[in-house]
Structures are given as structure tokens and as C-alpha cells.
Amino acid sequence: MxxxxxxxxxxxxxxxxxxxxxxxxxxxxxxxxxxxxxxxxxxPTEEEWFKAIDFLTRTGQKCDDKRQEFILLSDVLGVSMLVDAINHRTQQDATETTVTGPFHAPAMNMEMGDNIARGKEVETGEPALFRGKILDPEGKPLKGATIDVWQSNDDGFYDIQDSSQPEMNLRGIFTTDESGEFWFKSIKPSPYPVPTDGPVGEVLRASGRHPMRPAHIHFWIEAEGYQTLITHIFVEGDEYLDSDAVFGVKESLILDFPLNESKEDMDKYGFKSSFYDVEYDFKLVKK
Amino acid sequence: MxxxxxxxxxxxxxxxxxxxxxxxxxxxxxxxxxxxxxxxxxxPTEEEWFKAIDFLTRTGQKCDDKRQEFILLSDVLGVSMLVDAINHRTQQDATETTVTGPFHAPAMNMEMGDNIARGKEVETGEPALFRGKILDPEGKPLKGATIDVWQSNDDGFYDIQDSSQPEMNLRGIFTTDESGEFWFKSIKPSPYPVPTDGPVGEVLRASGRHPMRPAHIHFWIEAEGYQTLITHIFVEGDEYLDSDAVFGVKESLILDFPLNESKEDMDKYGFKSSFYDVEYDFKLVKK
Known part of the structure; x- marks a missing residue:
């Protein structure tokens, strides 16, 4: 040797x-x-090799308990969606998966109907109801499924990026009963840029790419005996649906956000005004 | 999209x-x-992808001003030597290059004849003289060449790994005069393990590989108008010459370490006892 x-x-x-x-x-x-x-x-030249070492080092050092720059790098290079595609080949008519992204964080357990929005966006955001069912492959409701949801505020920032938000804002974990149903209040998501103040920003700028993600809300759903489902719901009509910085959009996950102006429903769900009424049934795959 | x-x-x-x-x-x-x-x-499974993200993150976070775990990773995967080989194809009879490694650090300017060993290894190590010339491709001596040398102590640790050593121990920068000659005192290098308490140790253990490097001293030589030469001198007979953890050994860089027992030379170079007398002429390549 x-x-x-x-x-x-x-x-x-x-x-x-x-x-x-x-x-x-x-x-x-x-x-x-x-x-x-x-x-x-x-x-590579030796100078380029040194730059690569430095880039990887800075990417690792940008990570902390609230930021995961290597996940973001994997996301913007299309690696996360490739791993996702490889691991979810036999979905049939189950809900499609997409990237976890770098913004998942611990959340509180909540009751159905609770509002995950607890910051200034309660006033400034556009109210929305998310509701639907967690189903097995035959369409049977799943009891005891946990639904971990997270989204950014109306300015496009997650709580862990923005110290002005309450802790665990716009996050929540819900558990289904035998009806398999879920419903919770929040705001309509906004498009936002992935963080560009770190090494991943350099990659996007060097590629001539914008950092925007189309508006979405994340779901991480677990039920015993079923594969974990990590996905988003996107907003139909968003200008970034065809140029998502992390390549995460799937047609089946884009939903209309119809406005519900029924006084009866406002009272039933606890809204003071009309609200976007978003209904989606998630179908899980057996392990 | x-x-x-x-x-x-x-x-x-x-x-x-x-x-x-x-x-x-x-x-x-x-x-x-x-x-x-x-x-x-x-x-990869999604779990393996998460492990890879975690591995890269920990590798970045292991780096500080005294440790470069990504360079070490590049070294043990053979990437550093590959980049070295690609960048030094037209060497002809110039001195061969090898990896920089993760242990280069700032050093003091010294006078020819100085001892770069200033710790307990002055007593416990085996004294050695390194001498030779810095030459151009035609064998002409180069004036004003800087020779930055660094090595580990007789226990196999660099100063930046070992707080018991004086700062900048076993390092030094020498500058040639018109003779192109250099000579300095130190100790005979020892084989040592690359650090295995970080993520790179996991790679070596998972590969069933030992972490040892054969004994060597590093040289980083610069002269105006010439390509920077980064290389080692290895010790003939070392048991790890054929299984270097970073794949850095080249036959032309392995030298005999003959013992010089001449009283006259001991007096001339300032040794109290016989010493290893290592002579090598470095030949640089024009830019």
C-alpha cells in the first residue's frame, strides 16, 4: 500500500x-x-477541496437545537425527495409523502378544535380550519393515530426561527378517537424563503435559484401497525408550486382552500368570522 | 415541477x-x-438518511480551531490523496506530495539549527537532525524558501491535541539563504493513531480498520515562483508503512534514519549524544 x-x-x-x-x-x-x-x-483544485472542507464544516456548525442546515442542504439538492421517493414506492392510493424539512420541533398535545396559532397571527392571519380523517388502506377510521402538525406564521417564519412568537407556536399534536376524525384551527399558510443566511444560501445563490417554498402545512402521522406518514398540504394557486426550493410538491397534496361563510359553522368551530375550510382524509399504509 | x-x-x-x-x-x-x-x-432507508445527516452534523461540530474532522474524514476515505494525485501529475523528478492532514497550525519563525522540540520529549525522545536543500527543477539552490515543519511527540500527539506540551511545540518555520540549505534539530517521529473519539473513529471501526499512521514529519515548503510543496518524510522500517490510515505513503518519501555517532558532528549541531542524521533535498516545481 x-x-x-x-x-x-x-x-x-x-x-x-x-x-x-x-x-x-x-x-x-x-x-x-x-x-x-x-x-x-x-x-477539484486543492483550493476547491479546501473550500469544500470549509463549506461542510460551516454547514455542521450552523446546526443547533433549532436549525438543521444539513437537512436543508439535502432538501435543496433534491436528495431528501429522492430518499422519500425510494422509500415510498408502493403507496397505491395512500396519501403521498414529502420532505420533513428542517423545522420539525417538539409540540404540545392538544384537544380537537384547539387553535395552534397563539401569536399575533391570530389577529393578522387568515383563519383556517383543517379537518378530515385518518384512514387505513380500506378506508376504515384509525383510532389512536397521532397527528403532529407544524407551519410558519403569516410572515413566513416558524416559531423556532422567530423569538417574537410564543414557544411551540403553530404546532400541535392531536390524537384521534374511534371516529378517526381530526379538526383544529390555525391560519392559512404563507409562502416563505428557506433560510439563506447560512451555507445553503450560498448554494442557492451560486445556482441562480430563489429560496421560496409554496405555502404549506406539515403533517407527521403515526398509528400503530402503519407506516409513518410525513407530508404537507399545499395551497392551490400559490405562485411557487412549480418552483419549490426543496422539490416537495405533489399534485395530490395541493388543496383548494374554500372560504366557509356559514354562521352555523363559525359558531360550531369557534370562529369570529368566515374561515378557510380545508378538508382532507389521510390514508396510511400498513407496515 | x-x-x-x-x-x-x-x-x-x-x-x-x-x-x-x-x-x-x-x-x-x-x-x-x-x-x-x-x-x-x-x-438508503429514511433511518439511514437521518443517521447520515446526524453523522455530517457531528463531524462539523467536532471541528474547532485545533481540530478539523472533515479533513480527517477526507483523509481516511482516500479523498485527500486522490485530490493530491490529480493536482500533482507532472512532477517528473520533483519531490512527491502527500496529504496535509488535520494537524497543521501556526508556528514560530526559527533560525537554522534550532530545536523544534521544546517539551519533555527533549529528554524522552530520540534526537534527530533534519538537513538538506531546497532546490529548483535543475538542482539550483533556492534562496528565501520557507520550510514549515510539524510533527507529533514521542507519545504520538501533536501539541494541539495535548495541553501538556508547550504551545507551538514540535513546529517551526525556517527560511533558506542563498545556499538553499536547511538544518534543524528535533526527535525521531513515532507512529500514532489518528483521533478516533469523533465521527471518523466510527468510520474506521465500521470498516474494521486500524487508525495508525506510520511515523513521519510534515513539510510545507513555499518559494516564490514555485508550486507549494506539502509532503512528509517517513521512517524506513515502520510497521505501518503498508497500512497508513490515510493512504499517504509514497516510496520516495521513506528515508533511512542512520545514527550519527561522530563527536565532531555532535558538537557542530549541538547534540549531547549520538543522533539520527536525516538528509533530504526537496525539489520544487515551477508554477
């Missing part, structure tokens, strides 16, 4: 991988093969 | 890259192509 060259180096590194675990062996082998193929194809 | 699938996602991400700069366009395009090819080949 002396006198390594461009020709023999990859094979010699591969020969050194002797894992006890077959999957680790496969991961490490494919990592080295593709990484070396990338380097041989690109032929 | 809706309904992205395994089949169309890579092309859609590639279409979004519109850089003003041709090299940035090439880097981003090849990055996305190879990264997506890796994901498609490996088909």
Missing part, C-alpha cells in the same frame, strides 16, 4: 473495508466508489 | 442550476449527478 496513484487508489481504499455487518459494508463501499468517481470526474 | 419521481427528479434538479460562473455550474452539476447516483445505488 505504497505509491498510491489515481489508477489504484480507489481499489486500495475499497479493499480496506472489512465490516462485520453486510449493510455497513455496502454503505461504505458505495460511498467510497461514488465519492471517488465524483472527485475523478470533477478534478 | 410537480410530481417528482425517482425517474425525473435528478434531471429537474439539474435544470435548476443556472450559474453565472462556468466552474460553479460544473461543480454543482457534477455534485448533484454523483450524489443522486449514490442515493439511487444505495437506496
Amino acid at each position: 505504497r505509491n498510491l496513484t489515481e489508477e489504484n487508489l480507489t481499489d486500495i481504499v475499497l479493499q480496506k473495508i472489512n465490516s462485520d455487518d453486510p449493510r455497513s459494508q455496502e454503505i461504505l463501499t458505495k460511498l467510497v466508489k461514488h465519492l471517488h468517481a465524483f472527485i475523478k470526474d470533477l478534478e | 410537480r410530481n417528482l419521481t425517482e425517474e425525473n427528479l435528478t434531471d429537474i434538479v439539474l435544470q435548476k442550476i443556472n450559474s453565472d460562473d462556468p466552474r460553479s455550474q460544473e461543480i454543482l452539476t457534477k455534485l448533484v449527478k454523483h450524489l443522486h447516483a449514490f442515493i439511487k445505488d444505495l437506496e
Whole structure:
């Protein structure tokens, strides 16, 4: 193992991988093969290599308990959606999945009908009701399903990006009863830019890409015996539906947000004015 | 850009890259192509993707002003030596290059003959003299070349890993006069493990690889009008020459360390006992 060259180096590194675990062996082998193929194809200068080291270092150091810059990098490079597509091939008519994104965070357990909006957006945002059912593949309601929802405020910021919001604002966890039904109050989501003040912003600018995501609300649904469903609901008509910075849009997840002006429904759900009434049934896949 | 699938996602991400700069366009395009090819080949589970995000994050967060875990990762995966090989193809009979490694740090300017060892290794280490010339491609001595050297102590630790050592221990920067000659005192280097208490240690353990590097001393040589030369000198006979954890060994850089027992030379160079007398002429390449 002396006198390594461009020709023999990859094979010699591969020969050194002797894992006890077959999957680790496969991961490490494919990592080295593709990484070396990338380097041989690109032929980086030493200065470019130093810049890459620095970029990766700064990306790691931008992460903290409220920010995950490596997830955001994976998102804007289309890697997250590729992993998502690979892992959800046999969905049939189940609800489609999309990226988790970097903004999931702990939330409070809530009662059906609660308002997840607890900041100034209660006044400034446009009120919305989200309701529907959690169903099994045959359309049977699922009891005890947990629905973890999160969204940004009307200015496009999540609570963990914005210290002016109450803690755990615009987040909540709901649990279904035997009806499988859920309903909660919030505001209509707004489009927003992914954070561009870190290394991922450099990638977007270097690519000539905008950082915008179309308006959406996140759902993370779990039910015993079923595959975890991580998805969004998007707003029909949003100007960024065809240029999402993280490639997350799927046609089946774009919903109309019809305005409900019924006085009876306002009273029933506790709205002071008309509200967007968004109904969607989530269909899970058996494990 | 809706309904992205395994089949169309890579092309859609590639279409979004519109850089003003041709090299940035090439880097981003090849990055996305190879990264997506890796994901498609490996088909990671979502749990494996989360582990990869966590691994990269921890690697970035392990870095500080004294530790560079991403350089170490590049080193143990053979990437650093591959970049080195690609960037030094036309060396002819110039001194061969090898990895910088993660342990370069600022050092003091010194006078020829100074001892870079200033810790307990002055007593416990085996004294060594390093001497030779800095030459141009025709063998002409180079004046004003700076020679930045660094090595670990006899326990295998660099000063920046070991708070018991004096600051800037076993480092020094020397500048040649018109003779092109250099000479300085130190100790014979020892083999040592690369740090395994961070994410890179996980990669080595998962690969069933040892973390050892054969004994060596680093040289970073600069002279106006010449390419920077970053290299090591290795010790002939070291047990790790054929299994260097970072793949850095080149035959031409392995030197005998003959013992000089001449009383006259001990007096001349300021040794109290016999010493390893290591002579090597470095040949630089024109820019």
C-alpha cells in the first residue's frame, strides 16, 4: 500500500473495508466508489477541496437545537425527495409523502378544535380550519393515530426561527378517537424563503435559484401497525408550486382552500368570522 | 415541477442550476449527478438518511480551531490523496506530495539549527537532525524558501491535541539563504493513531480498520515562483508503512534514519549524544 496513484487508489481504499455487518459494508463501499468517481470526474483544485472542507464544516456548525442546515442542504439538492421517493414506492392510493424539512420541533398535545396559532397571527392571519380523517388502506377510521402538525406564521417564519412568537407556536399534536376524525384551527399558510443566511444560501445563490417554498402545512402521522406518514398540504394557486426550493410538491397534496361563510359553522368551530375550510382524509399504509 | 419521481427528479434538479460562473455550474452539476447516483445505488432507508445527516452534523461540530474532522474524514476515505494525485501529475523528478492532514497550525519563525522540540520529549525522545536543500527543477539552490515543519511527540500527539506540551511545540518555520540549505534539530517521529473519539473513529471501526499512521514529519515548503510543496518524510522500517490510515505513503518519501555517532558532528549541531542524521533535498516545481 505504497505509491498510491489515481489508477489504484480507489481499489486500495475499497479493499480496506472489512465490516462485520453486510449493510455497513455496502454503505461504505458505495460511498467510497461514488465519492471517488465524483472527485475523478470533477478534478477539484486543492483550493476547491479546501473550500469544500470549509463549506461542510460551516454547514455542521450552523446546526443547533433549532436549525438543521444539513437537512436543508439535502432538501435543496433534491436528495431528501429522492430518499422519500425510494422509500415510498408502493403507496397505491395512500396519501403521498414529502420532505420533513428542517423545522420539525417538539409540540404540545392538544384537544380537537384547539387553535395552534397563539401569536399575533391570530389577529393578522387568515383563519383556517383543517379537518378530515385518518384512514387505513380500506378506508376504515384509525383510532389512536397521532397527528403532529407544524407551519410558519403569516410572515413566513416558524416559531423556532422567530423569538417574537410564543414557544411551540403553530404546532400541535392531536390524537384521534374511534371516529378517526381530526379538526383544529390555525391560519392559512404563507409562502416563505428557506433560510439563506447560512451555507445553503450560498448554494442557492451560486445556482441562480430563489429560496421560496409554496405555502404549506406539515403533517407527521403515526398509528400503530402503519407506516409513518410525513407530508404537507399545499395551497392551490400559490405562485411557487412549480418552483419549490426543496422539490416537495405533489399534485395530490395541493388543496383548494374554500372560504366557509356559514354562521352555523363559525359558531360550531369557534370562529369570529368566515374561515378557510380545508378538508382532507389521510390514508396510511400498513407496515 | 410537480410530481417528482425517482425517474425525473435528478434531471429537474439539474435544470435548476443556472450559474453565472462556468466552474460553479460544473461543480454543482457534477455534485448533484454523483450524489443522486449514490442515493439511487444505495437506496438508503429514511433511518439511514437521518443517521447520515446526524453523522455530517457531528463531524462539523467536532471541528474547532485545533481540530478539523472533515479533513480527517477526507483523509481516511482516500479523498485527500486522490485530490493530491490529480493536482500533482507532472512532477517528473520533483519531490512527491502527500496529504496535509488535520494537524497543521501556526508556528514560530526559527533560525537554522534550532530545536523544534521544546517539551519533555527533549529528554524522552530520540534526537534527530533534519538537513538538506531546497532546490529548483535543475538542482539550483533556492534562496528565501520557507520550510514549515510539524510533527507529533514521542507519545504520538501533536501539541494541539495535548495541553501538556508547550504551545507551538514540535513546529517551526525556517527560511533558506542563498545556499538553499536547511538544518534543524528535533526527535525521531513515532507512529500514532489518528483521533478516533469523533465521527471518523466510527468510520474506521465500521470498516474494521486500524487508525495508525506510520511515523513521519510534515513539510510545507513555499518559494516564490514555485508550486507549494506539502509532503512528509517517513521512517524506513515502520510497521505501518503498508497500512497508513490515510493512504499517504509514497516510496520516495521513506528515508533511512542512520545514527550519527561522530563527536565532531555532535558538537557542530549541538547534540549531547549520538543522533539520527536525516538528509533530504526537496525539489520544487515551477508554477
